[in-house]
Amino acid sequence: MEVERFQYDNRTPRDFAIASIIFGLVGMLVGLYIALELVFPNLNLGLPYTSFGRLRPLHTNAVIFAFVGNGIFAGVYYSLQRLLKARMFSDALSRIHFWGWQLIIAAAAISLPLGFTSGKEYAELEWPIDIAITLIWVVFGVNMFGTIVKRRVQHLYVAIWFYIATFVTVAVLHIVNSFEYPVSFLKSYSAYAGVQDALVQWWYGHNAVAFFLTTPYLGLMYYFVPKAAGRPVYSYRLSIVHFWALIFLYIWAGPHHLLYTALPDWAQSLGVVFSLMLIAPSWGGMINGLLTLRGAWDKVREDVVLKFMVVAITAYGMSTFEGPMLSLKNVNAIAHFTDWIIAHVHIGALGWNGMLTFGMLYWLFPRFYGRELFSKKLANFHFWIATLGIMFYAIPLYWAALTQFEMWREFTSDGFLRYPNFLETVTQIIPMYALRSLGGLLYLIGFLVMIYNLTKTAFAGKFIPNESAEAAALSFAHTPAHQTGEHWHRVIERRPFQMLLLSLVVILIGGMVEMVPTFLIKNNIPTIASVQPYTPLELQGRDIYVREGCYTCHSQMIRPFRFETERYGEYSKAGEFIYDHPFQWGSKRTGPDLHREGGKYPDSWHYNHMDDPRTMSPGSIMPQYPWLLDDDLDTASTPAKIRVMMSLGVPYPQGYDKIANQDLMRQEAKITANLKESGIETLPNKEIIAMIAYLQRLGTDIKGENKIIFGQIALTKP
Amino acid sequence: MKTVQSNARSNSYWMLLPAMLFFTLSGFAQQATPVVKPAEPSPVFSNPTFLILLVTALILMGIIISLSGTIRNLADTGRANLRKKGNSSLLSMLVLAFLLPLSSSAQEVVAVVASEPASTNYMPPAFIGGLDSWVFVFMMLTILVEVIIVFGLIRSIRQLLIGFGFQTDTSEEPVKPWINWKWLDRQLNDAVPLENEAAVMTDHEYDGIRELDNNLPPWWKYGFYFTIVFGIVYLFNYHISHSSPLQTEEYQAQMMEADSLKKAHLKEAGAIIDENNVVYLTDAASLTTAKEIYIGNCVACHGQGGEGGVGPNLTDAYWINGGGIQNVFKTLKYGVPAKGMIAWQGQIKPEAMQKLASYVLTLQGTNPANPKAPQGDIWTDVVTVPTDSLAVKTDTSKATAAMEVK
Known part of the structure; x- marks a missing residue:
């Protein structure tokens, strides 16, 4: 057979590695900064751009998509070429991929502190950036598959199975979760609402962990660990079983982020059992990594690369055991x-x-x-x-x-x-x-x-x-159909496109089974007659709530526990969230739950509390929001927002977008008057007024006392 | 500590940077903590748990110092290249050098935090051996670091000894290990022994990576089967046989249980204080507790001395929602959300609310600085002087209403 000479492209993986280091530093610095903000709440220096709610998404996005993301590409571009004995398909695509990804990160680093966010955790970036991500991801896929097509090795190594599954699943997750309706260039509303939005979001969120933080890194592990240890991979069969089991089971596990919430019980239970079944497939990766080191443990003692990798794999084993345990309801x-x-x-x-990234970099x-x-x-x-x-x-x-x-x-x-x-x-x-x-x-x-x-x-x-x-x-003419004695899985390893399709089918099943009934079967989300859409002012206030990232510290989901209902009020019902585009249930309570915040405190309390939380709650670690008191509310966007909401199915009366601002101003005037009674003088067109309107509405509809007639809001005193 | 400094190379000094940073931070923490009461003498040093932890940490510290001394001596007698080893462990000692003083500065912070009454009428939660949990965690982590360093030092000493020929290197010789790993590997993992590996070697080769085809580890395989069976049983249990409660059923059960507990408690403790049976308290203990609650919760709106601010003046004779113990209690309990008063019934217990309402009434006529202008109506108590002591006893509410509050 003729021997071909070629060259591996080291520039792309090197550049990705440097980018990973730079953004890793940024991500960790921001992380440390916001961690200190929880100890010293004034550390944001009174600026909106450095407040916890805006920087926390920056931290998570920087670490996940910039540090780890660039780490993935560095490792994939390095290992893929060598495992396939081929240079990357196109240097131009490699460049486009590299710079495109860095531009996306830069766009995120600018837009998130400025408050442009879709308000969905780990998917905060606004719609133009979402589109850019999709395009760059396709570039990555084309480049990867182009390389696979021109490979000089007949079979695909297990690392590449993981890369393929990563590519196809991340594409599906990103596209489905990012369905959003643009209001303006940097503002959109999630197409889903409430419970459905939550299900889609955590199907995405959980599988971002699975297919962005796990599968590509397992692929990297399968390349770098045997390389560094100089040992054969422990078990080929284990690779097969744990790969397919992992990608099939992972996709079902999303609802474990929504246990004891308003998500239907059956979906929660599916999340529980599939998470538990995930222990073995996850540990399959750990075992195959650690047992590959059999006979090389003396090397681990000396070689720092292996040390990092052993701790990485152990940490993987720990968190993938902890994860299923956390999925048990109690x-x-x-x-x-x-x-x-x-x-x-x-x-x-x-x-x-x-x-693992450090080991790889070393x-x-x-x-x-x-x-x-x-x-x-x-x-x-x-x-x-x-x-x-x-x-x-x-x-x-x-x-x-x-x-x-x-x-x-x-x-x-x-x-x-x-x-x-x-x-x-x-x-x-x-x-x-x-x-x-x-x-x-x-x-x-x-x-x-x-x-x-x-x-x-x-x-x-x-x-x-x-x-x-x-x-x-590689001569494709000689590709045998099925050689006797070979493992049945070898067939699919020769057929990258079939593998892509099969992976796609496998990962679609879980998502479909959970989502389709939640969307189509009506009794999954029992409607509540007294729940009405937000008034224009409340809608504007809600957008400020989203912009400031309040959901990073406050939940809006009271679970059916005595200790929660005693503290916050009636537990949250699915039907209460049907107009919430996007849902804002949150996942962390650094501050208290806000779902029944409406009417709990007077307007003046909120006014003073937002200005400086410590005047109303001494010792609070919430940041100050003085800019809400100074900045004017952008009412020009109201008609567009109402129109988008109407196209998403929110039942405002026909033509309401044209008169919405009249309602808005009347409600503003009412709240301003109310504040004046408490001795607070403010102009009505400030953002704080909208924020108060939203907070005072939260969770009150269920009482059945809110009788909102759109077009006549605040015309008469209640 | 001397040994540390004398041996520390200049390139090790940057290790102190984090220490300095943390000192500055803990300084901040002290300033940032609102000190309501003057700090009492630190209770930490009289705490047995803390003492045990501290003694452990100090003993380990002593071991580390003596071990590193040994290394230094060995290195002095040995070759210059061996000195390197001594220094590398000294580097880790520096880590410790900043950890230990830290824990004492930590105590000061704790002392300040601990003396701050959280919201006074509730006991702060007791934690590990009466120790603030974070001190405990911090000490445990320090000890952990020390243990790691001790192991590292022992290893270095062994290597030094081997280097000098004082001790033969046993690592090459087959030693009977404590745990028979090979046997475990065979039994648990069903792994083909290393020497027979060729038997399970596949013909796969990718960039030099070969693949074995060992059996699936049995514990893993059966564990996987078990989780699948568990999953089926779980779903059957909750959704087909309905033998376990779903979340709303669980909640109802919880509430019913709480209800019966509450009823049982009521039987024992008598009636809960409410706006109908509340009486005005004048004893010093109650009023002192109440003052703390007031400072913790009310000053934001009503001012330190009740002079008013966002909320109305509490020291004048004018009341928006009525004066007298019952009205004040009611206002506290249910609030007046429309006017800006929070309902406190979820946060302050009835007895505490009674004390607080009493305290508020004692503010009458105290004339604090910067009083807010009167709001509401003047409240005149219907002074019905009880004719005899019996009347007071039988009708407490009336007596309370009659209480002079000027």
Whole structure:
């Protein structure tokens, strides 16, 4: 057979690796900053752009899509070429992919602090950026499949199965979850509402963890661990079983983020059982990784790359065991809304994704630059301080979660909540927040040491942009139909497009079974006659609520527990959210639940509280929102917003968009007058007025006292 | 500590940076904590749990210092290249050097936090051995770090000894391990032994990566089957046989249980105080508690001395919603949301509300600085002087209403 000479493209993976480092630094710095904001609430310096609610999405997006995302592409572009014995399909597409992805990140880094957000966790980016992501993702897919087509290796290695599943599933998730109706260039409403929006969002959110943070990294593990250890992969059969089981089962597990909520019971139960079934397929990856090191453990002691990878795989095993446990309803009751989840995801992010990325970078840089790593000692130091950092991060938060939950649910013998003031349960755990920041700081220090080490390595060596390689051409004419004695799975490994299709089918099943009935069968979301659409002012207020990222600290979902209904009021019903585009149930209660906030406090309380929360609740860690008191409400957008809502099925009367602002102004005047009675002088057209209107409406419809006649709002005094 | 500093290379000093940073931060924390009461002497040092933890940490610290001393001595007698090893462990000692003083600065912060009454009428939650949980966690983490360092030092010493020929390197020799890993590997994982690997080697090769085809580990396989069976049983249980309660049923059961508990408690404790039977309290203990509640919850709107602010003046004779203990209690309990008064019944217990209402009434006529102009109507109590003591006893509510509140 003829041997062909070709060159691997090292520039693209190198650039992605550098981008991963830069954005990793940004993401972690922002993370540390917002962690400290929980200890020192004035740390945002009174600016909207640096407030917790706006920076938290930046932190999550930067770490997931920029740090880990670029890490994925670095590893995929490096390993794919070598596993297929072929240069990437198109250098131009590689460049477009690289710069396109960085532009998307830059757009996110600018738009999120400015408050342009769709208000859906881990999918906050607005619709133009969503479209850009879709296009760049297609570029990635074309480039990957182009390379696969011109490969010189007949069968696809398990790492590539994972890359393919990642590509197809992320595409499906992103597109389905991003159905949104644009209002303007940087504002849109989710096409789904309430319970349905929640189901789609957490189907997406959970599988972003599965197919962005897990499957591609398992692929990377399957390449870098055997390479670094010089050992064969432990079990081919295990690879097959755990790969297909993992991608099939993962997609069902989303509803475990919605246990004890208004999601129908049957969907919750599916989420529970499929999460439990996920332990084995997840651990299959861990076992195959760790047992690959059989006979190489002496190497692990010496080789820092392997050390990082072993901790990464162990962290993966820990969090994929913890995850299914958290899906049990009684455990979930504790963890949901507390810092347990924050600790859990950081075991995953810092342990699994972070440590594997570091191991990979320490492996890649010497090869990119053709010299030894600058300092093994510093790399070892990085390893230890990062490991310590994870412990200092996670343990205090586990503790904080259990403490806070115990305080939430404790009753006195005469039937009162022992800690009726939510704030008490927060101030109790602030020292834990401080300790957690220390953990983050340690991890960040390790990261900085790595940057120094890799920079030194890079400057001491010479970059090898194109690496020569040779391999025999693959002759498709000789592709056998089915060789006797070969494993049946080998057939599909020769057929990348069939594999793509099969993966697609496998991952569609779970989502369809859960979503189709929730959308089509009416009794899944029982309607409540007294629930009406938001008034124009409330709608505007809600958009401010979304813009400020209030959902990052406040839930709007009262679970059916005595300790929640005593604290917040009647538990939340599915029918109450039918006009919520997007839903704002939240996933964390750093502050109290707000679903029944309406009427609980007077307008003046909210006014003063938003200006400076500590005047109304001494010791509160909520940031100040003085800009809401100063900034004018943008009423020009009202008609467009009403029209979009109407096209999404919200029953405003015909032609209401034209008169909506009259209603809005009357309601503004009413609230302003109300504030004046309490001694607060303000102009009616301020954002705070809309915010108060929204907060005072929250969760009140169920009482049946709100009789809103659109077109005649606030015409007469109640 | 001396050994640490004398040996620390200049390139190790940057390790102190995080320590300094944290000191600054904890300084901030002290400033940021609203100190309501003056800080009492730290209770931490008299706490047995803390003492045990501290002693453990200090003993470990001692072990670390003596071990690193050993390393230094070994290194001094040995070659220059061995000194390196000593220094690497000293580097980790520096980590510790900043951890320990930290924990004492932490105590100060705790002392401040602990002395702050959260909302006074509730006991702060007791945690690990009466220790604030975060101090406990912090000490445990410190000890953990120390243990890791001790193990690291022991390892370095062994290597040094081997280097000098004081001890033979046993790592090459087959030692009988505590756990028979090979046996476990065979039994648990059903793995083909390393030496027979060729038997399960496939012909796959990708960029030098080969693949074995070991059996699925039995514990993994049966674990997987178990979760599938569990899943089926779970669904059957909740949705077909309905033998476990769904969330709303669970909730109803919870509420019913709470109801019967409450009733049982009522039987024991007598009636709950409400606006009909509330009486004016004048004892000093009640009023002191009430003052703390007032400071924790009311000053934001009504001012430190009741002079008013967002909310009305509480010291004048004018009342918007009626004066007298019953009306004040009622206003506290249900609030006047339309006018800006919060309903406190979810947050303050009836007895505490009674004390608070009493305290508010004691503010009458105190003439604080910057009083807010009167609002509402002047409240004149119908002073019905009880004719005899019996009347007071039988009709407490009337007596309360008659109480002079000026």
